[in-house]
Amino acid sequence: MKERLFEGIKFSDLNDETKQKLKFYDYAATWQTIWKGLNLVGICQNEKCIAHQKEVWSPQHFGTFSMAQTIHKAQCPMCKKSGLKNVYTCAFHQCSYSIEGVYKVKGDQEEEKEINQEGIHKNKNDFEVFLSDEKSNRTYVYLTITVKQLK
Numbered sequence: 001m002k003e004r005l006f007e008g009i010k011f012s013d014l015n016d017e018t019k020q021k022l023k024f025y026d027y028a029a030t031w032q033t034i035w036k037g038l039n040l041v042g043i044c045q046n047e048k049c050i051a052h053q054k055e056v057w058s059p060q061h062f063g064t065f066s067m068a069q070t071i072h073k074a075q076c077p078m079c080k081k082s083g084l085k086n087v088y089t090c091a092f093h094q095c096s097y098s099i100e101g102v103y104k105v106k107g108d109q110e111e112e113k114e115i116n117q118e119g120i121h122k123n124k125n126d127f128e129v130f131l132s133d134e135k136s137n138r139t140y141v142y143l144t145i146t147v148k149q150l151k
Helices: 067-073
Strands: 009-011 019-023 037-043 055-061 062-068 085-093 097-104 113-120 126-130 138-149
Touching: 009 067, 009 085, 037 067, 037 097, 037 138, 055 062, 062 067, 067 138, 085 097, 085 113, 113 126
Parallel strands: none
Antiparallel strands: 009 138, 019 126, 037 055, 037 085, 062 138, 085 126, 097 113, 097 138
């Protein structure tokens, strides 16, 4: 059963135009480590954490994720506290994935569109991330991402 949300969730526009490959850098902060599978980006709110108010990458690894729940459970990789602020996009590394959802289209009349996308990321030296600014984020009525290990 698809979980429809009353207000929806704000999240990156997950389409080929916003998908980019980024290379790893040796000088990235520990809280910006990308793991195999699904990774979410948000801001740590724990005042006692070394990554407080920093953009962190929260590893989710593999599985089927109802993003409404997953976003709220995403943890800072440093302090392991959930409740990251402004979880707005995701990245994939060495995995296959499928994205299924419905988002609201802005306009004169409230309209909904489906998203169904599949991808595979094999390269060890980079990762795929969906980069869109806050203005182009979508409001999803539901959003499910399935991530599998490569064989």
